[in-house]
Amino acid sequence: MTEATTPDSAEKPANESRRALLKGAAAIGAVAAGTQMLPGMVPYIQAQTSEPIKIGFQVHKTGIGAAYGRWYDRTTTAAAQLINDEGGINGRPVEIIAEDDGTDPKRGAEVIEKFATQHNADIAFGTLFSHVVIGSAPRAGELKLPYFVVSEGHHVASGMLNRYTLQPGITDVRSQVQSMAPWVADNLGKKVTMIYPDFAFGHDHRDYFSAAMEAQGGEVVAKIAIPPTEKSFTKYFTQIPRDTEVLYHVMVGPAVLTFVKELGEFFGGRGPEVFGFIDSLEAVDMASPGLEFLDGTYFWEGNPRYAGDWSSDHDAFYRKAVGVDANGASVTDPKDISTYAHMFGCWETLHIVKAAMETSDYSGPEGRAGLIEAVENMAVFPHSRAHPQGDKLFNGRTHQAFGHQFISQVKDEKLVPVHRTSIFDSYYPDEVDYTKQSF
Amino acid sequence: MDFGPQLFLASLDGMVTAAVLALTALGLSLVFGVMRVVNVAHGEFFMLGAVIAWFVASNIGGHAAIGFIAALIIAPLVVGAIAAAADWIVLKRLDYEPEATIVATIGLLYILQQGALVTFGPVAQAVEPPFNKRIEIPWFEGANVGWGLFTTSYKLFVIGATIAILIGVWLLLSRTKIGLVMRATQLDRETAQAFGIPVEKVYALTFGFGAALAALAAVLIVPIQQADYLMGGDPLLLSFIVVIIGGLGSLRGTLVAALIIGMSDGIISVFFTPTLAKIIATLAVAMVLVFRPQGLFGAKAQ
Numbered sequence: 001m002t003e004a005t006t007p008d009s010a011e012k013p014a015n016e017s018r019r020a021l022l023k024g025a026a027a028i029g030a031v032a033a034g035t036q037m038l039p040g041m042v043p044y045i046q047a048q049t050s051e052p053i054k055i056g057f058q059v060h061k062t063g064i065g066a067a068y069g070r071w072y073d074r075t076t077t078a079a080a081q082l083i084n085d086e087g088g089i090n091g092r093p094v095e096i097i098a099e100d101d102g103t104d105p106k107r108g109a110e111v112i113e114k115f116a117t118q119h120n121a122d123i124a125f126g127t128l129f130s131h132v133v134i135g136s137a138p139r140a141g142e143l144k145l146p147y148f149v150v151s152e153g154h155h156v157a158s159g160m161l162n163r164y165t166l167q168p169g170i171t172d173v174r175s176q177v178q179s180m181a182p183w184v185a186d187n188l189g190k191k192v193t194m195i196y197p198d199f200a201f202g203h204d205h206r207d208y209f210s211a212a213m214e215a216q217g218g219e220v221v222a223k224i225a226i227p228p229t230e231k232s233f234t235k236y237f238t239q240i241p242r243d244t245e246v247l248y249h250v251m252v253g254p255a256v257l258t259f260v261k262e263l264g265e266f267f268g269g270r271g272p273e274v275f276g277f278i279d280s281l282e283a284v285d286m287a288s289p290g291l292e293f294l295d296g297t298y299f300w301e302g303n304p305r306y307a308g309d310w311s312s313d314h315d316a317f318y319r320k321a322v323g324v325d326a327n328g329a330s331v332t333d334p335k336d337i338s339t340y341a342h343m344f345g346c347w348e349t350l351h352i353v354k355a356a357m358e359t360s361d362y363s364g365p366e367g368r369a370g371l372i373e374a375v376e377n378m379a380v381f382p383h384s385r386a387h388p389q390g391d392k393l394f395n396g397r398t399h400q401a402f403g404h405q406f407i408s409q410v411k412d413e414k415l416v417p418v419h420r421t422s423i424f425d426s427y428y429p430d431e432v433d434y435t436k437q438s439f
Numbered sequence: 440m441d442f443g444p445q446l447f448l449a450s451l452d453g454m455v456t457a458a459v460l461a462l463t464a465l466g467l468s469l470v471f472g473v474m475r476v477v478n479v480a481h482g483e484f485f486m487l488g489a490v491i492a493w494f495v496a497s498n499i500g501g502h503a504a505i506g507f508i509a510a511l512i513i514a515p516l517v518v519g520a521i522a523a524a525a526d527w528i529v530l531k532r533l534d535y536e537p538e539a540t541i542v543a544t545i546g547l548l549y550i551l552q553q554g555a556l557v558t559f560g561p562v563a564q565a566v567e568p569p570f571n572k573r574i575e576i577p578w579f580e581g582a583n584v585g586w587g588l589f590t591t592s593y594k595l596f597v598i599g600a601t602i603a604i605l606i607g608v609w610l611l612l613s614r615t616k617i618g619l620v621m622r623a624t625q626l627d628r629e630t631a632q633a634f635g636i637p638v639e640k641v642y643a644l645t646f647g648f649g650a651a652l653a654a655l656a657a658v659l660i661v662p663i664q665q666a667d668y669l670m671g672g673d674p675l676l677l678s679f680i681v682v683i684i685g686g687l688g689s690l691r692g693t694l695v696a697a698l699i700i701g702m703s704d705g706i707i708s709v710f711f712t713p714t715l716a717k718i719i720a721t722l723a724v725a726m727v728l729v730f731r732p733q734g735l736f737g738a739k740a741q
Binding site: 062063064069070230231232235236239240254258265268270271288289 | 445456562563565575589664714
């Protein structure tokens with residue numbers, strides 16, 4: 001083996017080189033910070049025209065949410081296309097201005113600022129990951145820019161954000177898990193171990209599912225948090241207690257496929273019942289090698305990925321418009337699997353924006369408060385082409401929509417819905433009244 | 440799960456981490472030892488190895504093993520060539536000045552990372568392992584075996600392959616003329632040059648070889664962990680930790696430190712939390728710098 005230096009020639013080089021190495025280590029930190037800001041630094045000059053309604057679309061094009069971003073983008077493009085084909089909003093065309101937030105809260109806030117100050121966007125819209133929403137919403141509030149999120153997190157209805165932030169197009173985690181818990185307790189078991197990502201979204205699962213399970217006479221015997229950037233998972237699974245009857249998993253991030261594969265290897269065909277949130281397998285092919293063990297297990301789906309006799313005509317219309325086939329994959333590439341359980345939220349939110357802008361006769365930024373009031377006054381979204389996932393109720397006080405949830409079973413590498421919850425299963429008392437806040 | 444089985448599982452996972460880390464850190468240590476270049480782009484060569492493995496494996500049909508073996512050969516070669524070219528085009532022109540090369544390799548990091556984002560895309564991709572048999576570990580709970588006590592044949596292969604590669608690198612450095620020339624250059628660049636050693640070529644070769652080791656580590660791990668354009672950060676940080684603890688330029692120290700960091704990461708993650716494992720590793724770096732600045736196996740500065 002070689003050694004670095006001999007003692008007599010060593011003195012200077014060894015000291016110098018150690019310094020050099022430490023500088024390198026410091027540089028890593030600088031690089032880590034730099035990576036976050038680089039794309040945001042690109043100057044972007046937009047031609048000034050007051051004609052179209054400008055919707056700033058905050059999208060996870062890169063970072064750990066990229067798979068969702070790709071499909072949120074396609075869904076949003078399709079919805080805007082449809083709205084424009086049918087005459088736009090108040091006779092004005094809709095223009096989608098997409099900006100990458102890198103699935104990063106800091107850049108998310110910068111993107112919001114760009115929408116307000118550079119693009120002169122009428123509203124901001126779009127993003128999914130809860131930490132990006134929580135990082136961006138305060139800036140949207142300060143800039144008085146209506147911010148329509150499609151995020152699932154409970155942070156809107158919890159009262160944590162502000163009057164400018166609304167979530168009318170997708171249900172939140174609290175209502176989802178609350179409506180799932182009775183079914184899990186009745187059909188799968190009462191002793192549950194939870195595995196969830198270690199950030200706001202996962203904490204919503206942890207807090208509200210545990211509470212809902214206890215209300216059913218069940219018990220959460222272990223709570224295992226995993227950082228969303230983690231790459232290997234078996235070491236966490238060893239914490240699953242032996243008396244677990246149901247394993248509840250929800251995972252996000254680039255390594256979800258690895259997560260589920262390692263879960264299968266860990267149990268090796270034995271083990272507890274498995275109930276997952278489809279987040280663990282969004283954008284992943286159910287026929288991937290290593291996922292065979294999922295056959296017979298259950299998933300929550302916000303909207304069923306596979307088309308079948310459970311699908312409505314509205315879903316068929318929406319599916320075709322976005323370019324998704326009956327297996328939930330892109331019509332041009334069967335290996336490009338959509339995030340079907342979530343992305344309908346973009347479609348529905350844009351239709352709500354259209355309806356509210358028409359109700360409030362929105363004509364420009366001075367009408368933003370009126371636009372928010374118009375949304376707050378909405379109560380029912382009927383199942384329709386604008387709401388293909390199903391009918392919903394909207395709570396104007398908490399800025400949150402409530403809807404049906406699906407539990408699907410894996411059969412022959414497909415997801416088949418076996419249970420659809422009622423909207424009222426998912427209702428909970430208000431935690432905030434945003435309408436009391438001033439604009 | 441009982442303590443014994445859990446410790447066993449943790450150690451096995453720790454061994455896999457240590458194996459991949461040893462290869463990656465060895466590349467960093469070698470480049471630093473011979474060239475005195477702190478290669479901040481080292482993690483991106485790791486990432487590039489994984490991404491190229493995916494390109495190769497997904498473009499070669501047939502059994503997964505064919506694609507994997509092809510990737511095992513092609514990815515390190517391509518990455519090594521890219522690194523050698525980077526040395527020739529950039530580092531050589533900076534005269535290997537320590538500050539300048541740090542900045543240059545930061546630039547390289549961005550170029551490689553954003554290049555991968557443009558060509559490979561933002562989404563993680565899986566490479567199928569050539570074989571992946573689940574192996575039960577029955578002896579802890581006797582006949583009443585439960586779930587969770589297992590390893591896979593592929594994980595054992597990663598450990599075995601790493602040991603083989605490390606022996607190969609050791610033989611290369613200690614028994615071949617290339618190794619001799621590299622060691623001579625490391626010891627004293629100017630004297631080596633005076634003896635007719637083409638130092639610039641040795642540098643390009645070393646930089647390429649160091650990057651190829653990182654790429655090789657990535658090809659081994661990618662069937663377990665997926666390829667992703669942002670995956671270079673962790674290996675870079677851990678390699679630096681390993682190289683600082685092990686001692687600058689000391690290959691033996693690098694291996695020992697990789698084993699310590701990899702195993703402790705596996706074991707502490709299982710019994711406590713992965714965050715604590717990272718905290719302890721970073722604390723170890725601080726302690727080593729304070730009490731034994733030359734590292735565990737580094738030559739002592741007088």
